[in-house]
Amino acid sequence: MALIELKAVSKIYRVGNQQVAAVQDFSLEVETGEFCVLAGPSGSGKTTLLNLIGCLDRPTSGEVWLAGQDVTRAGEKALADIRLNKIGFIFQAYNLIPVLTAAENAEFTLMLMGMAKKNRRQRVLELFSELGLDGLENRKPADLSGGQQQRVAIVRAMVAEPAVILADEPTASLDSQASEELMILMQKLNRERNATFIFSSHDPLVISHARRVIKLLDGHLEQEL
Amino acid sequence: MLYRLALRNIWRNRRRTLLTLSAMIVSSALLILCLGVFSGMLRDLLATATEQYYGHLVISARGYQDDRDLFRYFSDRESLSFLSHTDVILGTSPRLRNFGLLSHRQDSAPAEVLGILPEREKKVTGLQDALVAGTYLSANDHDGVVLGSGLARRLGVAPGAQLVFVTQAADGSIGNDLLTVRGVFRTGDAGHDNSLALVPLIWLQNILTLPGQLHEIAVRTNQPLNAAVLAERFRKRLPDSLEILDWGQMLPEMREVVASYDVSRMIIVTILYIATGLGILNTFFMSVMERTREFGVLKALGMKPGQIRWMVFLETLFMGCLALVCGVVVGVALSLYMARFGIDLSGTLTPITYAGGTILPRLYAVIEPANIIIPAACLLFVSLLAGFFPARRAARMQPIDAIRED
Numbered sequence: 001m002a003l004i005e006l007k008a009v010s011k012i013y014r015v016g017n018q019q020v021a022a023v024q025d026f027s028l029e030v031e032t033g034e035f036c037v038l039a040g041p042s043g044s045g046k047t048t049l050l051n052l053i054g055c056l057d058r059p060t061s062g063e064v065w066l067a068g069q070d071v072t073r074a075g076e077k078a079l080a081d082i083r084l085n086k087i088g089f090i091f092q093a094y095n096l097i098p099v100l101t102a103a104e105n106a107e108f109t110l111m112l113m114g115m116a117k118k119n120r121r122q123r124v125l126e127l128f129s130e131l132g133l134d135g136l137e138n139r140k141p142a143d144l145s146g147g148q149q150q151r152v153a154i155v156r157a158m159v160a161e162p163a164v165i166l167a168d169e170p171t172a173s174l175d176s177q178a179s180e181e182l183m184i185l186m187q188k189l190n191r192e193r194n195a196t197f198i199f200s201s202h203d204p205l206v207i208s209h210a211r212r213v214i215k216l217l218d219g220h221l222e223q224e225l
Numbered sequence: 226m227l228y229r230l231a232l233r234n235i236w237r238n239r240r241r242t243l244l245t246l247s248a249m250i251v252s253s254a255l256l257i258l259c260l261g262v263f264s265g266m267l268r269d270l271l272a273t274a275t276e277q278y279y280g281h282l283v284i285s286a287r288g289y290q291d292d293r294d295l296f297r298y299f300s301d302r303e304s305l306s307f308l309s310h311t312d313v314i315l316g317t318s319p320r321l322r323n324f325g326l327l328s329h330r331q332d333s334a335p336a337e338v339l340g341i342l343p344e345r346e347k348k349v350t351g352l353q354d355a356l357v358a359g360t361y362l363s364a365n366d367h368d369g370v371v372l373g374s375g376l377a378r379r380l381g382v383a384p385g386a387q388l389v390f391v392t393q394a395a396d397g398s399i400g401n402d403l404l405t406v407r408g409v410f411r412t413g414d415a416g417h418d419n420s421l422a423l424v425p426l427i428w429l430q431n432i433l434t435l436p437g438q439l440h441e442i443a444v445r446t447n448q449p450l451n452a453a454v455l456a457e458r459f460r461k462r463l464p465d466s467l468e469i470l471d472w473g474q475m476l477p478e479m480r481e482v483v484a485s486y487d488v489s490r491m492i493i494v495t496i497l498y499i500a501t502g503l504g505i506l507n508t509f510f511m512s513v514m515e516r517t518r519e520f521g522v523l524k525a526l527g528m529k530p531g532q533i534r535w536m537v538f539l540e541t542l543f544m545g546c547l548a549l550v551c552g553v554v555v556g557v558a559l560s561l562y563m564a565r566f567g568i569d570l571s572g573t574l575t576p577i578t579y580a581g582g583t584i585l586p587r588l589y590a591v592i593e594p595a596n597i598i599i600p601a602a603c604l605l606f607v608s609l610l611a612g613f614f615p616a617r618r619a620a621r622m623q624p625i626d627a628i629r630e631d
């Protein structure tokens with residue numbers, strides 16, 4: 001069975017008395033260890049799709065299955081548990097917690113899982129050195145560059161080894177060199193740790209790094225490469 | 226880490242937190258001080274009535290206190306020894322009383338003359354501390370008198386002057402004798418200052434032809450607010466012909482005043498804390514709404530609504546506790562200062578006699594546990610309540626809406 005399965009998913013927003021179909025009748029399967037990108041112009045439904053996969057939102061119709069579980073039927077608390085244990089998020093705006101240090105940010109999910117402080121710090125520091133963040137663990141996000149913040153966010157997303165890591169336009173706030181480095185890093189993590197990545201982008205350079213490209217247009221699957 | 230996160234969130238907007246904290250601290254400190262001063266006024270009111278004249282408890286022949294009839298007396302040999310075997314009693318004073326005319330040369334004035342044993346009376350009332358001229362009666366004085374300042378003015382006398390007292394004695398004859406003014410007291414209570422005179426008990430017993438007889442025994446206890454309960458306890462052990470009254474029975478209005486104090490205290494506390502609470506609520510809400518996006522991220526990371534609620538709640542709890550400690554410290558310090566030094570207003574205000582007691586023209590505080598515990602508990606309650614709604618709001622935010630918000 002596929003890790004992620006979308007079955008005829010639609011998400012319809014109501015704006016005033018108009019209905020906007022952000023995603024319409026969309027089906028998709030993603031296996032463990034894939035590295036795929038949702039590509040498409042602005043407004044094509046990339047964010048909406050990622051939110052649906054990430055259990056941040058519920059579809060208007062259709063089903064979302066994650067690791068053999070129908071998450072469309074799960075309750076509020078169960079969804080929080082799924083997000084905590086199965087999903088890692090990387091946001092475009094990094095969204096680190098400003099009052100926590102880099103390491104505290106990175107170990108946040110492990111803390112929520114109840115892991116002992118020593119163990120989680122050790123795991124975070126391992127990833128920090130792998131991502132070139134040595135010595136930055138006690139800095140607050142405000143004292144880090146954009147690229148460094150994004151790497152801390154990556155550590156936060158993957159330190160608990162979730163089933164899938166979702167990233168909505170992870171390079172949008174980075175310059176092209178930092179974007180390139182980030183993509184190479186994510187590819188490496190994908191290869192070496194068999195981490196599943198799904199990210200969105202409309203940057204051709206970024207898209208070119210993906211092994212699977214899912215092209216979206218107006219909420220439909222346009223083309224798959 | 227949730228605790229650390231909550232603590233750091235508090236100090237995120239330092240200025241706002243300090244302003245909110247100081248509002249909480251100032252309001253609770255001032256409240257503690259105010260209640261202390263109110264209690265001080267109440268204590269003055271009660272003390273002027275009971276500790277200058279009535280005593281906290283009075284034992285007398287049945288019905289005597291209703292009309293103070295000369296003939297309702299009892300023997301000083303009644304067995305009241307149980308009074309000396311209890312540690313709640315600070316003093317007992319046997320008294321005989323009659324009304325009559327005091328005169329000095331051409332001037333005369335009606336007076337209430339109270340026969341006392343000076344050393345015993347001093348342990349029940351504090352008139353010796355209210356002297357404005359001369360001295361109190363000494364233990365072996367047999368024709369001295371200490372009188373109120375109004376009475377002294379009316380008669381135009383000062384210590385050393387001779388007075389004549391004329392009254393009706395118990396055997397129907399007219400009793401009269403000479404007295405020498407020893408001292409003049411001023412309590413602020415016009416009733417006492419204008420008509421009360423203290424004389425030696427034996428002297429009055431002789432004039433009234435009532436040797437060995439008393440009208441009352443005034444009692445002072447260390448639990449004035451508990452006097453009714455003590456009276457009940459002693460009542461059973463009294464001979465049938467005698468009765469014991471507490472100050473609440475002698476001064477029903479005073480009892481009402483004391484009882485209504487508890488109500489007015491709650492009203493003041495409520496009004497002040499509704500105002501403070503709305504201020505805190507506003508701040509807490511602002512701080513939560515500003516962090517909408519952050520709560521969305523925390524939820525996306527897998528934090529449960531309950532954990533978010535708890536985190537926000539902890540922030541307000543920490544602030545409440547901090548304000549509480551500081552507020553109590555400042556409030557108690559101010560109250561201690563006011564208890565020690567007080568503010569004398571006798572230059573601008575005259576004493577007010579009310580409900581049988583006197584509100585003295587001074588501000589001074591009494592430290593009572595309730596005056597600290599009530600504001601402290603209310604502050605904590607209000608800040609928890611003011612934290613509850615923002616916490617619930619934060620917990621209910623939908624992650625996508627929250628994250629999208631820019």
Ligand SMILES: Nc1ncnc2c1ncn2[C@@H]1O[C@H](COP(=O)(O)OP(=O)(O)OP(=O)(O)O)[C@@H](O)[C@H]1O
Pocket residue numbers: 013014015020021022023040041042043044045046047048049202
């Ligand atoms: N909350 C909402 N209410 C109404 N319409 C919405 C809402 N969210 C998204 N939409 C609409 O749904 C469509 C898809 O939006 P979505 O954000 O998924 O696109 P996107 O591909 O992520 O675009 P971008 O590249 O600009 O981020 C758009 O037309 C958008 O206007």
Ligand SMILES: [Mg+2]
Pocket residue numbers: 046047048168
């Ligand atoms: Mg988007």
